[in-house]
Amino acid sequence: MDICLYNGTEICTYDLKDESGIYYQDIVMEWKRRAAERKLICVDCGSPVYLAAGLIKEPYFAHYDIVSCAYGKRMESQELMRGKRLLYHMLKRSFPTKEIHIRHRLPNGLYATCYVKNGEGYDIAIDYRLQTLPIKELDLRVQYYDEQEIIPVFLLGIRQDKKEGQLSWYQTYIQNLSGCCAFLDTEEEKLIMKHHITYIENGKRKSKVYQKSYNIHNLSLAEDGRFLCDFYEDCESIKVELNEKEEREQKRRRDIREKERRYHEEQIRRESVLLAEQERKKQQNNLKLQEYQEWCKQEKLLKIDFHTVTLPEGIRRDVLLNCIEMMKNDQEEMISKRYLDYIYKLIKE
Incomplete structure (x- = not known):
């Protein structure tokens, strides 16, 4: 367990370390004394809990006795606990005057990994998971956040980054909500942000995934749920460049x-x-x-001497001579066909 109650106030194990993962030993000793006095109480069942704060594992609260408590029986991996600590400190740095909660129970019974109560604006719910949710539960969460005007920020474990050319449906769902799909690498303490871009090249639909890594200790979260970095601007620039191309x-x-x-x-x-x-x-x-x-x-x-030429039957010489004169004057159309054929016959001979 990463939270419990002390004198009616919620305390969190992630306050035991600084951002570099180094313990505040005075707080550790104080909480151990209070646990020995049975003053640290489980937020779910009300039973006393103790503090385990070793050098290998992330610190946690646990019940002294075996009790029927769902929260106490819940086992979390070291990756998940380290990731929650990194996110908790990022939120503390981002919103120093706001209430930051771990494992915040929503009114509908669901839990948010981290929660920022913003009295002057929208609350922010951080959903950090090492495994994907069923789409029915994912839709239920998103619908509730939308109805309650809560800004959701979804984060995935680094093992869900398959380094493929496209994002999965789950990762695309997150990108559509937040503008990117973010993977938290707890070993390297960095955030890998990815954005799947579809574009047209030579009339054909193509896609590419743009990604960039940031040191989690250098990142802050804005009140609109976006990380304060140049990633979103880079994505828009790439889209503009591809469109212009x-x-x-x-x-x-x-x-x-x-x-x-x-x-x-x-x-x-x-x-x-x-x-x-x-x-x-x-x-x-x-x-x-x-x-x-x-x-x-x-x-x-x-x-041709038309005065002496022998004339066939039916051809009169006077008419013939008159036709010759008309031909010389370009009046050939006025000559009858019989005389015209005879004249051309003479010319050809």
Whole structure:
């Protein structure tokens, strides 16, 4: 047990050591004397307890006799007890004028690892665990904290940090509540903070976990439940950087598509200009060909003596000579088909 009552006041074993883990021996001796006088009382069953304060294990209170007490029978690992001591001192340092409680019993029957009573603002409940809670109990706690306007701070043991590329569902749940998932390393006395970041790269969804370690003795907790450090700012900077990187990549891809579009349009324009030029030259060539053919026709008309040529049946010479004059004057459309066919027959011969 880490708390008991002395003269009706709650005392805590974590007050027996300083932040470096060194005992205040005068307090130890004082509490041992009071325990010998049966003045240290269990907060749950009211039975007398004694103080165990050795050099290897964390100090604790225990019953003199075997009694039916749930708190007295509760066994805690040294890792959990060291972690609670580190957190207790961090809260004392963070809130020197506030009430700090260990194993605080909430009105709904649940317990908080540490509890800060903040008369001028929201209370803070610290939930430090070496194992994950079932999601039903986790939801129950979060719902109660929300209803009672209590700020929850969830912390995990270092063995729950699997050092994988993503956080577990439980760790993500904590991150969504607190802005990060924090692991307490009681051996190194440091806090490892992690934040799972999802982002878009080249149009694909990706993720990364940003982490940073802090000496627990250099950390303090703010009244909003966040640690006073640069971790949250770093996470936001990384998110902004990743978003800006993707925006630059999207802009680059848009610029490439725009360049390709302009190139395609330019190719279409050039092909259109080329086709128009080819059509113009074709028309010019046709015109020159027509002019040449007209010239050849005129030349041949001049060489034929239509006054002496033998005429077939149905062709009158006077009409023929008149048709020749019309051809020379570019009035070919006025000549009948029979006379026109005959004239061209003569030209070809």
